[in-house]
Amino acid sequence: MSVALRIRSAGPGVTVQDAGRPGYLRYGVTPAGPMDAGALAAANLALGSAAGAAAIEASLGGLELEAEGGVIGLAVAGGAFDLRLDGAPLPSACRLALAPGAVFSIRAGPSGAWCYVAVAGRLDLPLALGSLATHARSGLGGLSGRGLAAGDRLAVAELREPPSCLSAIEAPWLALSAAPxxxxxxxxxxxxxxxxxxxxxxxxxxxxxxxxxxxxxxxxxxxxxxxxxxxxxxxxxxxxxxxxxxxxxxxxxxxxxxxxxxxxxxxxxxxxxxxxxxxxxxxxxxxxxxxxxxxxxxxxxxxxxIAAGLSMRPLAPELTAEFLLAANLIGGVADATQE
Amino acid sequence: MLHPAPRWLDAGEAALVVEFGDSVDPTINARVLALDAALRAAPIEGIVEMVPTYRSLMIHYEPLALSRSALMAHAQGLLRTSAAPGSPDRRSRSGGIDAPMRLWTVPCCYEPPLAEDITAAGEVLSLSSERLAELHAGALYRAYMYGFAPGWCYLGGLPAALALPRRAAPRGPTPWGAVLIGGGLSLICAAPMPTGWYVIGRTPERLFALDRDPPFLFEAGDAIRFEPVGRAAFARLEERAGRGAIVSRLMTESMA
Incomplete structure (x- = not known):
């Protein structure tokens, strides 16, 4: 079976976005692209991808994902969302491995309106006018030109090695501020x-x-x-x-x-x-x-x-072990604890 | 009105607007398109893309690669050498200095039910449907600009006798290929949309087709003429267009 992310549930307005669709403004084409380009960049850079690579943009309505066919490396960055792996809380900007059987969820947290889920691989979708950015109103880009919904499956091509442990992403430009x-x-x-x-x-x-x-x-x-x-x-x-x-x-x-x-x-x-x-x-x-x-x-x-890059802070070993268990990476032990 | 000199307006630090006037006017639009063509012929590092409109050219640029002053100096240089606004032979042209003039002949069926609002529009204009269709098909249009949605291209050149206000309340979504009139303009519908414009015909042509090369049919500045076709011809052409064919005729005149 090919490797894919399956959408278990999605609030309104969850879309695939890359850096946007330049070059066609003169033909009436909306550029689309990320609401927060810095957050998209942080998620992608944490996986060694290009800053503008395609990722899933989630909003206040939340999102639940699971992996199919293999372990998928993910990096998430954006506002202060409530992220969980099988119910265990994660930092709001982090890099993790999502194994089949585990559920990764995003819910609105204390602040921020958008966050990005980047994959250690390539979302395998057809380009529309050179871009994967979804513009739902004109039906262009992403998955069939629309927002993502429960049951959708996003194939991941060129899958790379997932991260070996859970890390928090530290990127100074993600800080929110009340300044004018x-x-x-x-x-x-x-x-x-x-x-x-x-x-x-x-x-x-x-x-x-x-x-x-x-x-x-x-x-x-x-x-x-x-x-x-x-x-x-x-x-x-x-x-x-x-x-x-x-x-x-x-x-x-x-x-x-x-x-x-x-x-x-x-x-x-x-x-x-x-x-x-x-x-x-x-x-x-x-x-x-x-x-x-x-x-x-x-x-x-x-x-x-942004060019100076971000740093990754591996989480404390005991936490890491807990997350590995939750992520089902230590198969036998996890099975034992569940029974 | 054409401004005595172009106005240079900032739309943020990454877009510069060169505004030639403040009305929908072929002379102003020709200036816009001449600068657009000149910049396309002489691109410089840092320009991202240009958006021509009725009366202004928006230049999106990356200010970390190209300063505003360098961009402005480059565009001013091109204006001096290319626009030649006083020259009547240039003014009559729709494209820029290096652009060939292109004339599209676009098939259009003016018969109900495809022309679903032609009777209503005729009543507002005090014209018979036949006369309305004859006037619409007899005019030469210019593709002023795209806007609103992919492939929505606003056409200038509508005869004064066909100028009518938009409806107070929008009609239901217009079908693909609907040929519309509203305000002083004509338009071909490239995606179903509720609108206050009147549907006076339908073309089998697709102004925007993602799977076709090129995906967009008209360039801003192209000349367009509508050729009346009956419903049988419409059905034949629509079938061909559905298979990815361009069913309009293009004539190109080199501007040597």
Missing amino acids: IRVIPGPQHDRFTEAALRAFVETDWRLSPRSDRMAYRLEGPPLVHSAGHDIVSDGVALGAIQVPGDGAPLVLMADRQPTGGYPKIANVIGADIGLLAQKRPGESFAFVSVSIEEAVALRRARAET
Whole structure:
């Protein structure tokens, strides 16, 4: 039997994502890709894979996985999720071996909204326009262009040796923070009143429950346009903050359309997109404006931090033994204890 | 309106917008596409991709590989040598300096039930269905830009007599290949979607087919004409398109 990950259960919005689908924005194709690219990179790098390799993106609805046909090495990173192997708690960023018969589960933890499950191998799915990134709305990528559901089976090709012990992943860029999200003024910031521009940076915005991979909707005072809310469509970048007629800002995320017709008051800087993505509905945060030079410097600092790599901390031997038992790697002993 | 000089707008630190104007206008769009073509012909390290729209070109770039000032200097240099906005023979062209002009002749059936809203649209416009179809098929369109969803390509050049407001409430999902009018534009439906536009015909052509090379039929700037076909011809062509064939005719005129 070929080796595969079987989905035992999946909340809404669990998808396969890689670094995204560049090159087709001009044909109306949404880029998709990870909500938190730094977290995807951490999971992949922990297994020695390319930072943008395809992995499973899970969210607050949770996910349960099991291995079929062989032991599969996994690495998980993202928000502070509640991860368990056969019920035993794991660090929220870790590398483990998943043996057939064991159940690996992800549930919402104290903070964070997205996490990534990378495999020590390759998710064996067909490329769509050069990428495995799922865009469910247009039915492209991933598994049949849709989110994952109970019973789905993801074949793993080019399977590599699983890790020999459980380790915590220590990657400084995974730290969440309540610091204001940094933005630079948007291409149509001159289409807002002075009061709206002030309110934009002075408000504690609340993330609306009506937020998804396409857009994060913000609750706060309506932002008033100075020259109407319809503009002739133009390009939309990751993190663009559009303000439609109702005055409620929308931050355009991974599943954004490549063009749009509402004025953009600001744009979240690249270094802070992941931080924003990890906010949960109901969480509050502020925006602060920085210069484009600062945005580039922060982008460089973040790229250098990620390039410096992460470290793996093997867990205490007694813990490791416990996890090996749970993972059924010490077959005879595990069988004995279960009986 | 065409701006006296292009505006350079930042959309974050990794996208630069070159805005030529603020309206849907063939002259403005030609400037956008000329810069797009020039950048494609003279690429530099650090440009990720370009997105042409009605009135602006968004240049996605990696600022750690290419500074904003270097990108802007490169694009300004190309604008000086390629755009030649005053030159009427350039202005009349849809593509860029090196792009050949391409004309697609796309089959379209204007008969109900495929043209499911043609009677309703005719009532709003005070035109018979026959006259509406004749006017739509008699015009030459320009592929302004893609947007909204894969393969959704907005076509300019709709005769003024066919300009009508979108419906107040969206109609049910349009089928694949529906030929739509709404606002002052025409559009071919590349994926079923609820819309406020009117379905006045159906083409057997697939604007987007993942398994075909090329997956997308039109390039922004292409010229498009609709050729009326009856329902029997439509069915024949649809069967061929389903097998992966391109059923429109392409004429290419070199711009030497």
